[in-house]
Amino acid sequence: MPFLNLSHVTTYTYKQPVSFxxxxxxxxxxxxFDQHLLDATLTIDPEPSExxxxxxxxxxxxxxxxxxRRASRLVFDSKxxxxxxxxxxxHVHIEEYARTYPFTYASEEMPDLLRSIERQHLDPQREVDTxxxxxxSRDGATDTLAMLTAMTTAIRREFTYVSRAEKGTQxxxxxxxxxxxxxxxxxxxxxxxxRALGFAARFVSGYVYSPGGGRETRLGGGNTHAWVRVYLxxxxxxxxxxxxxxxxxxxxxxxAIARDIYQAVPISGTFDGFPGSFDDMTVSVDVTVDPLPPxxxxxxxxxxxxxxx
Numbered sequence: 129m130p131f132l133n134l135s136h137v138t139t140y141t142y143k144q145p146v147s148f149x150x151x152x153x154x155x156x157x158x159x160x161f162d163q164h165l166l167d168a169t170l171t172i173d174p175e176p177s178e179x180x181x182x183x184x185x186x187x188x189x190x191x192x193x194x195x196x197r198r199a200s201r202l203v204f205d206s207k208x209x210x211x212x213x214x215x216x217x218x219h220v221h222i223e224e225y226a227r228t229y230p231f232t233y234a235s236e237e238m239p240d241l242l243r244s245i246e247r248q249h250l251d252p253q254r255e256v257d258t259x260x261x262x263x264x265s266r267d268g269a270t271d272t273l274a275m276l277t278a279m280t281t282a283i284r285r286e287f288t289y290v291s292r293a294e295k296g297t298q299x300x301x302x303x304x305x306x307x308x309x310x311x312x313x314x315x316x317x318x319x320x321x322x323r324a325l326g327f328a329a330r331f332v333s334g335y336v337y338s339p340g341g342g343r344e345t346r347l348g349g350g351n352t353h354a355w356v357r358v359y360l361x362x363x364x365x366x367x368x369x370x371x372x373x374x375x376x377x378x379x380x381x382x383x384a385i386a387r388d389i390y391q392a393v394p395i396s397g398t399f400d401g402f403p404g405s406f407d408d409m410t411v412s413v414d415v416t417v418d419p420l421p422p423x424x425x426x427x428x429x430x431x432x433x434x435x436x437x
Contacts, residue, residue, distance in 0.1 A: 131166075131418040134208040134335060134381070136352070138395055141201050141407040148195040148202060151397030154384045155206040156189040157334065162377055167209040174199045186391070188384045193397075204395055214339070216376035220273060223362035228269035230326065234361065241328040241359055244387055249300050249320055256300050260321040276358060276368060277375050279321060283314050284373035289347045297389055311347070311371040312354040316389060318370045319356055328359040333392040334383040336372065337415035346379060347371050351413050352394050355380060381415075 177196040288308035298313040300320040322329040336353040355369035367377045384392040
């Protein structure tokens with residue numbers, strides 16, 4: 129049950145002062161049974177004229193900031209203290225009827241899952257379909273969780289992770305052909321592959337960390353991270369991170385969940401200035417793990433001082 133300190137700072141710089149339009153910020157982790165917010169602050173410089181909060185259609189926490197002054201620098205600084213109780217593959221329980229593939233979602237769930245089953249990308253040569261069927265058993269029914277796990281680890285093992293600062297995401301076919309991509313490229317590929325088999329799948333944006341406090345290497349750190357949720361009867365939405373081969377939420381902090389990647393952009397907005405005014409954007413994400421809760425840390429510190437005395 130680690131306690132985490134999250135720092136997410138995004139800085140935009142401009143060659144001369146510009147005016148800012150409305151900005152939409154999604155950096156506040158979601159409150160859930162496995163992650164509990166203890167403290168969260170969002171500091172914006174220059175100070176906005178107004179900040180209002182809302183929940184979008186997926187229940188994500190969104191801040192809307194409006195501005196009244198010009199500036200040559202815009203900074204969003206999010207600080208979060210969080211208690212994380214992650215689950216792993218051992219905690220995934222699937223209803224008997226869904227433990228082998230193929231299966232059909234319950235009729236009462238299907239209306240709410242349909243949009244998350246619909247394919248989002250054209251595949252005229254059925255390249256995604258061909259790739260994903262390699263994970264199906266040739267001897268009859270396929271173990272559902274084993275198949276999704278194999279798909280997750282295959283992307284981790286067979287594709288080359290590359291960081292890319294440019295906006296945009298590769299199509300699933302581009303990722304298959306290039307055999308490389310970012311975490312968001314991998315997530316989009318796996319979502320489309322899962323949907324090709326009839327699973328409900330969603331895009332997740334958030335943060336990744338090493339539960340061991342840095343002893344493990346996790347790809348996608350230092351920035352926001354992306355992975356996948358697949359709906360499995362009996363456990364609901366289960367996390368799959370194809371970038372790191374993670375099944376379950378160990379090391380993953382959810383911020384935004386969406387049907388499509390473009391619904392989960394951490395920060396978006398506009399500015400008004402001379403052509404070529406934009407200079408640069410930098411993002412810094414840091415996650416540190418406290419092995420003990422705040423009270424125990426305080427008690428341990430007090431005990432240490434007493435012993436030194």
